[in-house]
Amino acid sequence: MKKGTYYLRIVKIFSIIAVVLSLVLIIVAILTIKNFNAREEQIMSSALMTQRELLRGTLSYIKDSINRLVANENVSQWADSEWGDPNYYFYSLKLYHATREETTFQDYLDYTISITNQDPKSFVISSEGTMQKNFISFSPDENLLKDGVFIPGIFKSNKNNSLLLVTNRKVNDTTLTFLSTFKLPDELVNNKDYEYCIHDQTRDITISSSEKFENSIQELKWSLDGTEASISGYYCIVDSYSDLGFSVIYAYKEPAITSITILIIFCAIVFVFIAMLTLYLLAQKLYKPVGETLSKVTEDEEVKDEFKVITEHCKQIETLSLELEEALKEQKMLSEQQKYRAFLRGVPYITADNDESSYFTVAAVMFECSEEELNLLFAKLDNFSKQFPHVHFVRMNFIESAIVAKADDSESSKNNLIETLKSFSFSLNEKIELRCALSSTIKGYQTISKSYKRASDILSYRYRFRNKTILTEDDVKGEEKHIVFPLSEFNKLITALLASSPEAITIFDYVVERNTNISFEEYKRFTFTMIGIAIRYFQELRTTPEELFGESIDWSELYSNSDPDKTLKRVRSILAKAMQSNREKEVLEESDTLKQMKDYINEHCTENIMLIDLANEFNLTPKYCSQLFSQLSNENFKSYLNRLKISKACKAIEDDPEIKISALSLQLGFTSANTFIRVFSKYVGITPKLYAEKIIKDSR
Helix, strand or coil: CCCCHHHHHHHHHHHHHHHHHHHHHHHHHHHHHHHHHHHHHHHHHHHHHHHHHHHHHHHHHHHHHHHHHHHCHHHHHHHHCCCCCHHHHHHHHHHHHHHHHHCCCHHHHCEEEEEEECCCCCEEEECCEEEEHHHCCCCCCCCCEECCEECCEEEECCCCCEEEEEEEEEECCEEEEEEEEEECCHHHHHCCCEEEEEEECCCCEEEECCHHHHHHCCCCCCCCCCEEEEECCEEEEEEEECCCCEEEEEEEECCCCCHHHHHHHHHHHHHHHHHHHHHHHHHHHHHHHHHHHHHHHHCCCCCCCHHHHHCCCCHHHHHHHHHHHHHHHHHHHHHHHHHHHHHHHCCCCCCCCCHHHCEEEEEEEEEECCHHHHHHHHHHHHHHHCCCCCEEEEECCCCEEEEEEEECCHHHHHHHHHHHHHHHHHCCCCCCEEEEEECCCEECHHHHHHHHHHHHHHHCCHHHCCCCCEECHHHHCCHHHCCCCCHHHHHHHHHHHHCCCCHHHHHHHHHHHHCCCCCHHHHHHHHHHHHHHHHHHHHHHCCCHHHHHCCCCCHHHHHHCCCHHHHHHHHHHHHHHHHHHHHHHHHHHHHHHHHHHHHHHHHHCCCCCCHHHHHHHCCCCHHHHHHHHHHHHCCCHHHHHHHHHHHHHHHHHHHCCCCCHHHHHHHCCCCCHHHHHHHHHHHHCCCHHHHHHHHHHHHC
């Protein structure tokens, strides 16, 4: 059989896909190589900048140390003394201690400073001791010392990976020589990917990591400072230390073709080949069943358009039939859900089923778990209930759901529901607690809403029966005549306690009053419940009575007390005292926050700070920060800031009545002199100029 348009279309489509996929793979490979090179370059650049900053920091500290030594009185006295004079040795000792003080952080920065003068007989004094010039060697460079005088410049040091910086400074009428050794960063010296070159501007001599790199950088200008440049094979940064007489070039090698780059290119080529081959085989495989089917139908006749034959194939009808069957099944399930939800809520619902003769048992279901797990558990229970005939799951609200079991007799209905719940509870994680309650089995669908209401009422007793998963009428029989403490009131009480609301005591008294006429045993159980609420309150606050109001509570004594009335009064007193202490604690925390706010404003009042700066400092929203500041200080943020600035302005004018208004306004953080004058006049009543004139007049 000759292949027709369908085959040609498949070949065309997959050819286009192969080409597009190949281009995508090639582009991805190129971008991957570029991204890899860029990341390598970024890593190298970041590491180099780190080494650069380490060296800059060391040199900066050396310069600061030299400046402090030049200004040191001991250095000045030593410079003025002559060699051989007794004072010379005395001041030499003082100078030794001065150098030791300046190199306290030697282990951290790895540098030393030595001092001498141009007298050939003068000692070299450092934190390591005092030595004669002829018996000391800082550098292998023979031109370092000439006629007893150290030559200024930068030299290689005898210490590993270190340099020697020789500088002259004038102290009084004496020229002192400072010899500073410092270590180059290990990463800069030991990493083969980094290069450096140091140019002594005074002696026109260079010190470099390699001769090859030194020859490569002749094209760069040494006078550039902090300038980035690129030479063949390197990326460079030039730093000029003109005050120290030398410049430094840092460099790292530009990324070249690596084994990873070759691997990426090879993988891209292999993927392109595999993609083309796979698509070709896939096109042949896709056409094979069509070709075989057509060859049987057409008996090797020439087919110009396979689509006309394919549309007649019966598989399309079977597919549509299956889809229709699934749609009808889904529609039936949705209809059942809608019907039973209406039944449970007591909403009239027209149904063709003869449900008046059937028996229904309803279960109210609730999980004690986190909110994240709740939706997953309800979905799981829905799927699980579908395994049992005539058992329907209906979700009623965010936390509660119901299960309705239908049967021809009362016993079967109840057994089907219990079997479903037990099977589902066995499949749950041990940390998840399933709580459910069963109503009595009643005949007729119109009774379903009453059954669900009864099941919900039974479920409200779940806290009394922690050891039971499924509660029934028999479990709570007789209980309803005793303790009256609905779940809604329980939640209200807990919420009011956590809010430290006075309403909590009102709710507490109301609940106690409703349970005064119950039996003694039930009254004790009610007392235990109220003690449990008090314990839970402290658990929610994450504190103890002793931490909150300085009193230790013996809970076991409360539980063992034989007088419930005294116990309830004691619990009430504990809760009232705890809420009062908690409110006082919150007030103190707010007062402390206000003090911190005012301290921050006092510290930064001369800056152009705004409310958002204050809010960011204390991790608050600007609106809440403004409300809290106004509530605690009876003054808004802007008014307090301006009043503080004007107070400082008055003090400044009193100290110097001749001060310029424009300079004072900038000093206090005002955006303009006009704004300063306007605010000053508002708080003082006169302009700054008149206030200064008044100060001058009063002083006379």
